Amino acid sequence: MEKTSTASETANWIEDSIEHTNKSVARASWKDYVAITKTGIVISNLITVFVGLFLAAYYTGTSLIQEPLTAIAALLGSTLILAGGCSLNNYIDRDIDPIMDRTQDRPTVSGTLLPDQVLKFGLSISIAGTTLLALASLSAALIGVVGLVVYVVLYSMWTKRTTTLNTIVGSFAGAAPPLIGWAAIDPSLHPLAWSLFLLMFVWQPPHFLALAMKRSDEYKAAGIPMLPVVAGFAVTKRQIVLYTATIIPVSLLLVPFGTVYMLVALVMGGGWLALGLAGYKMNDDIKWARLMFVYSLNYFMILFIVMIIVHMF
Known part of the structure; x- marks a missing residue:
C-alpha cells in the first residue's frame, strides 16, 4: 500500500513538473x-x-x-x-x-x-x-x-x-x-586601441560603485560583497574619487584625437572629479551616488560621441 502511494505521488510530481514546463514554454515569447x-x-x-x-x-x-x-x-x-x-x-x-x-x-x-x-x-x-x-x-x-x-x-x-x-x-x-x-x-x-581599453577600464569602477551605493541594501540582502556593503560608504566614496581623478590623465592619453577632444575630456573629467569631491560635504550619500552615476553615463556618451565627431571633419 505504501509503495503504491509513493508511486502515485511520484507520478503526480512528474505530471505537475511536465505541466509547469509546458506552461512556461507556452508563456515564453521573444x-x-x-x-x-x-x-x-x-x-x-x-x-x-x-x-x-x-x-x-x-x-x-x-x-x-x-x-x-x-x-x-x-x-x-x-x-x-x-x-x-x-x-x-x-x-x-x-x-x-x-x-x-x-x-x-x-x-x-x-x-x-x-x-x-x-x-x-x-x-x-x-x-x-x-x-x-x-x-x-x-x-x-x-x-x-x-x-x-x-x-x-x-x-x-x-x-x-x-x-x-x-x-x-x-x-x-x-x-x-x-x-x-x-x-x-x-x-x-594600435596603441590607441589599448588607450581606449584603459579608458573604459578606469571608467567602470566609479560608475558601478556609485550604483552599488544606491543599491547597497539590496546587495546586502542578496549576500553580494560589494564594496559599500563590506567596507561602508566612506571607503567607497574615496575609491570613487580616486578613479575619477585617474580617468582625467588616462583620457588625455588620446592626444592624436586633437584639441577639441582634449578640451572636452578635460572639462568633463574635471566636472566629474569636482562632483566627486563635493560628496565629502554632502550629507545625503545616496543622492550623491545617484548624481555620480548619472554623470558617469553623460561622461561616457559625450566623450565617445566627440571621438567620432572630431574624426569626421
Whole structure:
C-alpha cells in the first residue's frame, strides 16, 4: 500500500513538473528572450565597439563603406556575444535575482523562461556571435571569447559572490568591446586601441560603485560583497574619487584625437572629479551616488560621441 502511494505521488510530481514546463514554454515569447539579454548594457557596449571599429578604419586608412561585411560581422557578432554573456549572467544569478528589487521582473524570476531555456539560449547566441566575429578577424573573436569568459566565469560565477574586487574583474570584460571593434579592422591593435581599453577600464569602477551605493541594501540582502556593503560608504566614496581623478590623465592619453577632444575630456573629467569631491560635504550619500552615476553615463556618451565627431571633419 505504501509503495503504491509513493508511486502515485511520484507520478503526480512528474505530471505537475511536465505541466509547469509546458506552461512556461507556452508563456515564453521573444520579448522574454530580449529581456534577459539586458539590451541597455548591450547597446552601451555596442557604442564602444563601433567607436573602435570607426577609429581603426580612420587610422589605418580603411573605409568602412569598402568593408561592409567586416563591419556588419563585427557589430552583429558583438551584439550576439554581449547578449549571450548577459543571458548567461541571468542564468547564474537566478538564485539572487528574486531578492533584489531591480531584478525581480526578470523572466528567470517570474518563471516565463526555464533555466535550461536561458542556458541554451545564452550559449547558442554566444557561439553564433563568436563565429561572426571570426569572420571579421580571429583577433576580434579571441578578444570576444576572453571578455565573455571573464564576465561569465571570473565575474558572475566567482568574484561577484566572493570579493569586493568583483568590480575590477568585471571592468576587464567591460573594457573589451572597443578592442573587439578595433581588432576587426586592425588585428595588430594600435596603441590607441589599448588607450581606449584603459579608458573604459578606469571608467567602470566609479560608475558601478556609485550604483552599488544606491543599491547597497539590496546587495546586502542578496549576500553580494560589494564594496559599500563590506567596507561602508566612506571607503567607497574615496575609491570613487580616486578613479575619477585617474580617468582625467588616462583620457588625455588620446592626444592624436586633437584639441577639441582634449578640451572636452578635460572639462568633463574635471566636472566629474569636482562632483566627486563635493560628496565629502554632502550629507545625503545616496543622492550623491545617484548624481555620480548619472554623470558617469553623460561622461561616457559625450566623450565617445566627440571621438567620432572630431574624426569626421
